[in-house]
Every structure is written in structure tokens, then in C-alpha cells.
Amino acid sequence: MALALSLGRRGMGNAWSNPAVGCVLVHGARIVGRGWTQPGGRPHAEVVALAQAGPEARGATAFVTLEPCAHFGKTPPCANALIEAGVARVVIAATDTDPRVAGQGIAKLRDAGIAVETGLMEAEALEDLSGFFLRLAKGRPRVTLKLASSFDGRIATASGESQWITGPAARRHVHGMRMRHDAVMVGGGTARADDPQLTVRDMGVSHQPTRVIVSRKLDLPRAGRMWQSIPEVPMILCHGPNLPEDTLAPWRDQGAALVECALDGRRVDVHSVLQGLGDHGLTRVFCEGGGAFAGSLLQADLVDELVGYTAGLALGAEGQPAIGAMGLDALAEAPRFDLVETRPIGPDVLHRWLRRR
Secondary structure (H helix, E strand, O other), X not given: OHHHHHHHHHXXXXXXXXXXXXXXXXXXXXXXXXXXXXXXXXXXXXXXXXXXXXXXXXXXXXXXXXXXXXXXXXXXXXXXXXXXHOOOEEEEEEOOOOOOXXXXXXXXXXXXXXXXXXXXXXXXXXXXXXXXXXXXXHOOOEEXXXXXXXXXXXXXXXXOOOOOOOOHHHHHHHHHHHHOOOEEEEEHHHHHHHOOOOOOOOOOOOOOOEEEEEOOOOOOOOOHHHHHOOOOOOEEEEEOOOOXXXXXXXXXXXXXXXXXXXXXXXXXXXXXXXXXXHXXXXXXXXXXXXXXXXXXXXXXXXXXXXXXXXXXXXOOOOOEEOOOOOOOOOHHHOOOEEEEEEEEEOOEEEEXXXXXX
């Protein structure tokens, strides 16, 4: 099952809106098939593993990180494929909460005389698939907020200089984080100031995460790297309501997807943004700021994971803060996170926190 989980992680960032599942087929003492959800969400992990195993799947045990599907979608049910291949036993990490499955895959396997066990390494599977489950339960993707800052929590000097606060090892790690998410998201202020590419570079990837820009007025520069790369790398623009057609049309013609969102006062409502991204099929979003947008997400309690890269320098009170105003009057109002990882990364420190449940 540990191998199945590691295989499933290979699909993170390119399997949405389907879950990134892993499957291992074992016959006797030998692994005869391995599979994970392929780009675009299909073929599913079980189908890939069964194809690799061929006739050796008969009598084998299948280790699957998520309950095999039981419904006909764009492909036949994986439960049917396992039955037809003649597997003897299926071990499942996590059951599926999708109402089209939700125990029906397990029931179908047992009705066919296949032994089924559930719950092996369930906690790990639930964490890996948390974005998929969150979209099913609340209609929004899982949000990871990344902050690269000085020791005193600043992301730039007073003049706006920010390259580079952290070192090359931390920056490369960020590209690895981007690669494991469906989308990379920033606010309009960051897009206007930095003209960021928001792509995965120097890691040999064959796909790029979708870029998401949140801008109320869509007053973004129609030039530079961000604009020119839209035909090659997908982009979603989340904007406020009632924008004129002459503002929307150039972006649409360039190939960007447009998502109209509600307002919260004078800002785009972040709840509306995430619901729109969930409707678009996204399950895992990696947010890279800026400070005001990060503050909005935290204030709305929409951040599921914090990833911090802290450098050993101080910029002082005049530096730009990593997180904008949140309107908190008491410590009890602040969202709390639990530390799950901390380690050196080059000359910097990586620390990772999960939302306190």
C-alpha cells in the first residue's frame, strides 16, 4: 500500500478533476502490475495496473488507495475491470465519498466473491486525496498558502525589492510544490508588479499547472510573459461582476478562461473564487500571494496548509509584510495550524503546517 500511495502521488497536479489514485497488483510474492491515474484523469490506476499484469492478474491481490469506482462515466467502472480480470482480493486504503461510488464499488466486488479489506494506511490516503474529498464535500479545492519571507516576516524591502530573499534550494522546492498542484494562484497586485510566469521550470515536467489570477477589475497588463504564455500554459482569470465586454474579450481571445466572482466590499470574495475553481474541476491550489490576498484567504479560514520558507535575514518594520491586514482584535480569532514538518533547505528553513481540526 505504501508503494500504491507513492504511485498515486505521481498523478498529483495532472489528474484533476479525478482523484490521483495508485494501484499495485501482487501475485504470490511478486508485484505484477503498477498503475496510477493518468494525465487528464484517465485511464484510472486500476486499469493501468491490470494492463501491465495481463493474465497474471488472475488470483492476485490489488492494493488500491481509493475505493474502485462503480459507475459508468467516460470509462467503464474499475470494479468491473477488477472482477473481469479475476483478482482474488482487493485491499483499499480509503472509501470513496462520491455519491456515485460511496460503498457501491466495495459491494460490487464482494458480490462477485472477491475478498475486500479497507482502512490500510487510511490516514495517509485521506491526506493525499484531501483535495478531492474537500471538493466533494464543500465544492472548493484544497488550498496551500506558500510564504517565502525574511526572519521577521517580510517579503520585500520598502522599495519592493524581493529577488531573492530565499536561496536556490528553496526556490527549486517551490517548483516541486507547484508541480504537485492543479493550479498556482496569485492576486492581481502580484501579477501587475511581477509579471510572474507561475510555471514549473528546470524539473523536466511534461505538463504545467493551470495559472489562476484573481483581479477584481481585470486591470492586468496585456503584454509581457504572463500574457504571451496564455496559449501554451492554461490560465483562469477570476474577476468581479459586470465588467465590460471590451475588458473581457482580449483575455478570452488570448485563450484564458474567465470566472466571474462575487464581491466582498471592494474586493473579490475569496469564497466565490474557490467555489468557481471547484466548479472548474480543480482539487489542489497552490497560492503564492501577495500579502493582501494571503490575508484575505486566512481571514476567511480557507487555507488548509501553510508552507513557509524562512531566510536568515531581517528587513525591518519598513519592509513589506508577508500577510496583509486581517482585522483581528483577539488571538482567539486567529486561524491556528499544527506543525507537521520542519527542516533546513539550503541556507533557509522549510516549515509546513496543517489546519488545526
